[in-house]
Amino acid sequence: MIDELGWVSGALALLSLLLVCTLAGRRVTLARAERRRLGAEERLRPLALALVDGGSVPLPPLTAHDSRALAVVLARYARQVNGAALAYIGDFFEGHGHVARELSRLEDRRAWRRASAAHALGGMASERAIPVLLKALADPDRDVAAAAARSLGRLRALEAVEPLVYALVDGRLPRAVSAQGLLSIGPEAVPRLRDLLAEAPAQVAAFAVDLIGLLGDATNAPELTVLLRDTSAEVRAHAARALGRLGAEEAADELRRALDDRIPFVRVNAAHALGAIGDVSAAPALARQARMDGFDPAEAAARALVRVSPQVLEAVAAEPGNWPHLDQAVDLARIQA
Amino acid sequence: MTDNGQPLILIADDDPDILALVSFRLQKAGYEIVQARNGEEAVQAALERRPDLAILDVMMPRVDGYEATRRLRQHEETKRMPVILLTARVQEDDIARGFDAGADDYVKKPFSPQELGSRVQAVLGRR
Numbered sequence: 001m002i003d004e005l006g007w008v009s010g011a012l013a014l015l016s017l018l019l020v021c022t023l024a025g026r027r028v029t030l031a032r033a034e035r036r037r038l039g040a041e042e043r044l045r046p047l048a049l050a051l052v053d054g055g056s057v058p059l060p061p062l063t064a065h066d067s068r069a070l071a072v073v074l075a076r077y078a079r080q081v082n083g084a085a086l087a088y089i090g091d092f093f094e095g096h097g098h099v100a101r102e103l104s105r106l107e108d109r110r111a112w113r114r115a116s117a118a119h120a121l122g123g124m125a126s127e128r129a130i131p132v133l134l135k136a137l138a139d140p141d142r143d144v145a146a147a148a149a150r151s152l153g154r155l156r157a158l159e160a161v162e163p164l165v166y167a168l169v170d171g172r173l174p175r176a177v178s179a180q181g182l183l184s185i186g187p188e189a190v191p192r193l194r195d196l197l198a199e200a201p202a203q204v205a206a207f208a209v210d211l212i213g214l215l216g217d218a219t220n221a222p223e224l225t226v227l228l229r230d231t232s233a234e235v236r237a238h239a240a241r242a243l244g245r246l247g248a249e250e251a252a253d254e255l256r257r258a259l260d261d262r263i264p265f266v267r268v269n270a271a272h273a274l275g276a277i278g279d280v281s282a283a284p285a286l287a288r289q290a291r292m293d294g295f296d297p298a299e300a301a302a303r304a305l306v307r308v309s310p311q312v313l314e315a316v317a318a319e320p321g322n323w324p325h326l327d328q329a330v331d332l333a334r335i336q337a
Numbered sequence: 338m339t340d341n342g343q344p345l346i347l348i349a350d351d352d353p354d355i356l357a358l359v360s361f362r363l364q365k366a367g368y369e370i371v372q373a374r375n376g377e378e379a380v381q382a383a384l385e386r387r388p389d390l391a392i393l394d395v396m397m398p399r400v401d402g403y404e405a406t407r408r409l410r411q412h413e414e415t416k417r418m419p420v421i422l423l424t425a426r427v428q429e430d431d432i433a434r435g436f437d438a439g440a441d442d443y444v445k446k447p448f449s450p451q452e453l454g455s456r457v458q459a460v461l462g463r464r
Binding site: 044046049052053076077079080082083084086271274286 | 352353354357358360362365424446447448450451452
């Protein structure tokens, strides 16, 4: 019995040693591959810069590894530039067959290859990829659809605005992925988002409002202000939040009115927005909300008072029978002073 | 201005791709370049080399573009040096923050290298 145990422990020790050696070997191989990749990218950067700057540059013969490294550098530049430089990058990927190859990989029956192709197309600045990636948003595999959403954002595809907002709402894709795709499209997405305000269901409109708050500017404030009187509480709440983000001072009257909304989370967002705008005339209404309302709206109002009027906040907190949120807000105001 | 009469441009960005791209474009347009990888290095390089213009990324480690601009404005040697901010942040208060810090212009990412070259020329021409 003891002999058998000795054999078993010896075998286990040998197995562990083999495993450690394999892991160490793997680590060395990966580190070497990474160094080789970084070396190739550094070596090929001048060529990539010449391509981005001027378009038609005679390419020296490249190994498959170097060709991949050049594509990686150019894909990185595709995220950073626009105008003629972006068009030159697109021409390179089209002209050297990269786009055609990835488009055909997007038809592959294996999901991981389709996802990899959808991912790669996002860095190729090719208009031709947009309709195919829009189709890939409905791919049965979630990874493929997510890669397509990310790439449509990187390609700044305006056609993707509506499907991405719907994907955000119905949860077909991880929300972070759809939202990142939309944010990558940038302020050019705002007109399409405005179209959704009139036509789409309330939940979709609410997300569109949120995105206008992130991507828009002061010129969008009037239409968001109107939405503070929408029949959907979700739309009203998101409109208040967006107006706060835009710092829309002209919406202050309507936001003060929204402090009396019958839905608590609308009152929460209205208070936050008034705080972000710094509307001093809202101080009495915020003080009342901070003392009398339910916990969430009261806490939001106290936080808003930190920015709007620390003096009013101190006075309210000094009154007897207050909740701890007012003391916390006073502490915050003192720290920020 | 350098010894051979070319304007000297300071470029600060923590992203080596952007640093290389902007340097390449401006060198091609006939400018001399000095590079920095964060705001602290940028201020130091500006005080040592006295460039004719600085292009600063907003989001940099240690000292960001706003703070670097503010520091440049505090030194006699660099307080009149034009500064262009390169920014991925496009909300109005971010832009206002840049101008408050003392920037002369801003270019938002993604950007056109050719347009950046024209902005540099325009800002230098205004001096």
